[in-house]
Amino acid sequence: xxxxxxxxxxxxxxxxxxxxxxxxxxxxxxxxxxxxxxxxxxxxxxxxxxxxxxxxxxxxxxxxxxxxxxxxxxxxxxxxxxxxxxxxxxxxxxxxxxxxxxxxxxxxxxxxxxxxxxxxxxxxxxxxxxxxxxxxxxxxxxxxxxxxxxxxxxxxxxxxxxxxxxxxxxxxxxxxxxxxxxxxxxxxxxxxxxxxxxxxxxxxxxxxxxxxxxxxxxxxxxxxxxxxxxxxxxxxxxxxxxxxxxxxxxxxxxxxxxxxxxxxxxxxx
Numbered sequence: 001x002x003x004x005x006x007x008x009x010x011x012x013x014x015x016x017x018x019x020x021x022x023x024x025x026x027x028x029x030x031x032x033x034x035x036x037x038x039x040x041x042x043x044x045x046x047x048x049x050x051x052x053x054x055x056x057x058x059x060x061x062x063x064x065x066x067x068x069x070x071x072x073x074x075x076x077x078x079x080x081x082x083x084x085x086x087x088x089x090x091x092x093x094x095x096x097x098x099x100x101x102x103x104x105x106x107x108x109x110x111x112x113x114x115x116x117x118x119x120x121x122x123x124x125x126x127x128x129x130x131x132x133x134x135x136x137x138x139x140x141x142x143x144x145x146x147x148x149x150x151x152x153x154x155x156x157x158x159x160x161x162x163x164x165x166x167x168x169x170x171x172x173x174x175x176x177x178x179x180x181x182x183x184x185x186x187x188x189x190x191x192x193x194x195x196x197x198x199x200x201x202x203x204x205x206x207x208x209x210x211x212x213x214x215x216x217x218x219x220x221x222x223x224x225x226x227x228x229x230x231x232x233x234x235x236x237x238x239x240x241x242x243x244x245x246x247x248x249x250x251x252x253x254x255x256x257x258x259x260x261x262x263x264x265x266x267x268x269x
Contacts, residue, residue, distance in 0.1 A: 048089025
């Protein structure tokens with residue numbers, strides 16, 4: 001552990017960085033680090049230094065030879081600016097999240113019950129953060145996003161996802177249509193979430209899913225694009241009443257991922 005006076009000398013060495021903030025996010029960063037971030041150092045508010053919830057973070061940091069700086073409350077607040085109330089007394093200075101390579105995943109990591117999420121025109125980081133949490137909660141392999149007309153990973157996404165980003169594989173691709181074709185050539189079934197006013201829809205809780213699979217989620221009001229729908233194997237929907245016309249996409253993702261996860265667990269135990 002390093003004296004807080006080192007902070008003023010070291011901060012100029014890392015001018016480009018992100019902060020991962022909070023106990024659970026930092027812990028998942030240390031344990032999983034899906035985005036292959038370089039962890040420059042961890043900062044602890046001296047007022048929280050003896051908090052038992054930080055012990056695991058300190059132990060893992062020591063095992064991995066990651067520098068930990070215990071700062072005065074004043075210096076800690078300088079780092080976080082307006083985020084200090086959400087920090088729980090800990091944050092990590094890290095490099096940017098590195099998107100994973102989908103081709104490499106398809107060559108090495110696909111299993112019989114593998115499952116991916118594909119996001120089409122999802123631009124709200126709140127929805128993205130919620131979907132990331134659902135992805136981790138229901139054991140999906142990762143999330144595919146396009147390079148254009150899409151949300152992207154930033155420090156707010158890590159915060160909104162309550163740290164789940166640090167344990168979630170995010171693949172960024174140039175073209176979703178070409179990606180679907182590639183997944184199909186690797187024996188993935190493609191399911192597309194749609195609004196309930198289209199033809200040939202199947203209700204999510206009545207489907208017998210085939211694996212490996214990818215589930216396409218589109219924007220809340222427009223849904224997935226026509227090209228993606230037409231090239232999917234099965235169109236799925238969630239049956240709701242007539243009072244509202246759609247669910248928030250992150251809420252809908254939780255329902256669908258739960259249904260898929262149940263079958264994945266039952267079929268491949």
